[in-house]
Amino acid sequence: LVSISNIQLSSDILDLLLPAMKTKNIGDIELDNNHFANAREGIDFVIKVAESIPTLRSIVWIKNPIHDINDALHLVDKMNDHPGIDNICLWECCREGVNGYELLCSILKKNKKCSEIYFRHNNVRTMGDTFLSDFLKSNPPLKCLNLENNHLNDDDMVLIAEALKENTNLKSISLDDNPITEDRGIKALRKAVFDETDLNSVASSNHTCCIHGPFYPRINDFEPDHNRCGKIYYLLSCRNREQTNCYHLDLEFGDDCRKFAPYVIESVEHYAAGCDYYYHSDIEKPLSIVYEIMRNWKMPQLYENYSSA
DSSP states (O other): OEEEESOOOOHHHHHHHHHHHTTOOOSEEEEESOOOSSHHHHHHHHHHHHHTOTTOOEEEEESOOBOOHHHHHHHHHHHHHOSSOOEEEEESOBOTTSOHHHHHHHHHHHOTTOOEEEOOSSOOOOTTOOHHHHHHHTOOSOOEEEOOSSOOOHHHHHHHHHHHTTOSSOOEEEOTTSSOOIIIIIHHHHHHHOOOSSHHHHHTSOOSOEEESSSSSOSOOSOHHHHHHHHHHHHHHHHHHTTOHHHHHHHHHOGGGGGGHHHHHHHHHHHHHHHTGGGOTTSOOHHHHHHHHHHHTTHHHHHHHHHHO
16 A cells, blocks of 8 residues: 555656656555645546556545546546556545536446445535436445435435345445435435335345445444344334234235244244344344234144144
8 A cells, every 4th residue: 555645746746756656566546635736647647657557456536626527537537447446436536517426427337347436525416317326226246335425315315225125236335414304315225225114025125235324223234144134023023012913914924824823933033043132122032022923823722723624
């Protein structure tokens, strides 16, 4: 890692640095708040260094303002063309007059190998365009996407939420400090990762992606199987407090559900073990849920009826 932070890089200094950094075995380059005489000069410098280092994995460009969209596109085009770069970090660089959304779309369209994109505070406005959500819905190999502190609104969040229902690769998306509301944008995102309508909707929610920012506690903090178990058990626990598990099971699966009563009871233990219920003070114990089901379904009589049949 070569990190140059809070140091002004004049033309003379760049001329000295360039031959010293070219062709070296560098994995990551970070340029942070360097007060370039002009952005293009800094961009040309980092591109020349990157082109000489095939082993380079990431470029981090923070608080170095870019006022011309053509300069910004030139930078990301070279990042996209590089054979090794799969981590792109552009933070707080797109100033007014440069819509970061165009820049973001350029990365998403051209860089098929990118696993992490950090695009915080970059004046991103979709203006109703759906490319971002369509891209996420296509389930690309992208693992991490940071879009904090931009101008994404409720409409964008609804589209992103719909995309997350189809995405199984994205593990983290950061959306804090965007102008979204609890009633629409946040509600849609929460439902995408934890739809509590019924057990089937919980099971088909996104269990892979952890959404950072809009709500707490975070959902999907663990491995997908663990997350799925935790959500299903949480719903069973909430219903247990109201003594409504049997009502909902009959409603959701029909009377035939009772034929599978032993498997239902076994699943309670399975989901409890999978979610470490004992770490949560507001979660009911498995025995309480099993007792509720056995009592309300009148298990002894049920067993006798099916045995005689």
